[in-house]
Amino acid sequence: xxxxxxxxxxxxxxxxxxxxxxxxxxxxxxxxxxxxxxxxxxxxxxxxxxxxxxxxxxxxxxxxxxxxxxxxxxxxxxxxxxxxxxxxxxxxxxxxxxxxxxxxxxxxxxxxxxxxxxxxxxxxxxxxxxxxxxxxxxxxxxxxxxxxxxxxxxxxxxxxxxxxxxxxxxxxxxxxxxxxxxxxxxxxxxxxxxxxxxxxxxxxxxxxxxxxxxxxxxxxxxxxxxxxxxxxxxxxxxxxxxxxxxxxxxxxxxxxxxx
Amino acid sequence: xxxxxxxxxxxxxxxxxxxxxxxxxxxxxxxxxxxxxxxxxxxxxxxxxxxxxxxxxxxxxxxxxxxxxxxxxxxxxxxxxxxxxxxxxxxxxxxxxxxxxxxxxxxxxxxxxxxxxxxxxxxxxxxxxxxxxxxx
Numbered sequence: 001x002x003x004x005x006x007x008x009x010x011x012x013x014x015x016x017x018x019x020x021x022x023x024x025x026x027x028x029x030x031x032x033x034x035x036x037x038x039x040x041x042x043x044x045x046x047x048x049x050x051x052x053x054x055x056x057x058x059x060x061x062x063x064x065x066x067x068x069x070x071x072x073x074x075x076x077x078x079x080x081x082x083x084x085x086x087x088x089x090x091x092x093x094x095x096x097x098x099x100x101x102x103x104x105x106x107x108x109x110x111x112x113x114x115x116x117x118x119x120x121x122x123x124x125x126x127x128x129x130x131x132x133x134x135x136x137x138x139x140x141x142x143x144x145x146x147x148x149x150x151x152x153x154x155x156x157x158x159x160x161x162x163x164x165x166x167x168x169x170x171x172x173x174x175x176x177x178x179x180x181x182x183x184x185x186x187x188x189x190x191x192x193x194x195x196x197x198x199x200x201x202x203x204x205x206x207x208x209x210x211x212x213x214x215x216x217x218x219x220x221x222x223x224x225x226x227x228x229x230x231x232x233x234x235x236x237x238x239x240x241x242x243x244x245x246x247x248x249x250x251x252x253x254x255x256x257x258x259x
Numbered sequence: 260x261x262x263x264x265x266x267x268x269x270x271x272x273x274x275x276x277x278x279x280x281x282x283x284x285x286x287x288x289x290x291x292x293x294x295x296x297x298x299x300x301x302x303x304x305x306x307x308x309x310x311x312x313x314x315x316x317x318x319x320x321x322x323x324x325x326x327x328x329x330x331x332x333x334x335x336x337x338x339x340x341x342x343x344x345x346x347x348x349x350x351x352x353x354x355x356x357x358x359x360x361x362x363x364x365x366x367x368x369x370x371x372x373x374x375x376x377x378x379x380x381x382x383x384x385x386x387x388x389x390x391x392x393x394x395x
Contacts (some may be wrong), residue, residue, distance in 0.1 A: 030286055030371070030372065031280070031282075031372070031373050032371075033280055033370075034367070034368045035368055036365060036368070037365065038364055039268055039298075039364045039365065040265065041272065042268055043268065120264065152261075156261060156296065156298065156364070181295065181343050182296070183297075215344070215345045216346050217346040217347070217355065
């Protein structure tokens, strides 16, 4: 989509816009109204509002996506344990049912807001907005949003996050980026989770996963890690610190710009 | 199946526009959908039959224009067609490309019948029957 003015006219669809301005007549004489808005305009509007909230409070918001069981909650537990002495974190949990994941997070001493979506297969910006009302952003450095486990639907909904992270666990197979291009294209970072299983699941080749990701024209870094034996956690923690520093830099620059 | 949620958002936009334009009936809704939007046109159409019920677009036709996947290469500068799962340059094979078409999920335009408040005599012409809808 057009990133310049938000009009959504792309070289691919420009020919579809009818001449004659917003109102025109069709061949059979009916009134036609040009719209050319994204179908998710209302969601995107709320997402922009959420993003503004995060930015204003200098909070790094991260949307974690993966298939169910790829290890999102385990990664968060290990991350909280590694960082809780230096950073203030909170987690927004999205699941169809149960408070189980929020309970796991809270047992590590971090606030967790559970969103139960019922039958909805994804979080949207409105649900995240409601959850934000229960968090004091002023006191936080990072908000992790653990999306509903699903490699399809969450990719279409902007939540207002600054970064998207997609987990690909070793048991799932290394060709997932080719099979789910919409999801993996959105990722700013791909984590190959459960890397402790690589010795037993030797048909998973991390280089293949990287190659499939590059075929999607993605330059996102790919890290192998295991929340279980802590291998590779350092690079992930370093990435989080670098993102926080970059966010601080951006916020500082904005604050010093003349009005 | 997030297509129903997307379709409900579409219907909210259509109803708002129809109200702004003082329309009596929505005849057709034209969308542009690319394969990299994450929306399946067939599922969106099925969801549309559910979402349009009881609305001003209850008899409307949904026209979905499928957009091609095209990339522009940052190395050789050429445009080429690509596959959703393989966005490399069709000319030089480099992976450093930019998507120029294929992730659209847009409402392009809608056709409608407007209210003819003062012209009741000509109302029969203006209130032309809607075109045959998708599922009839």
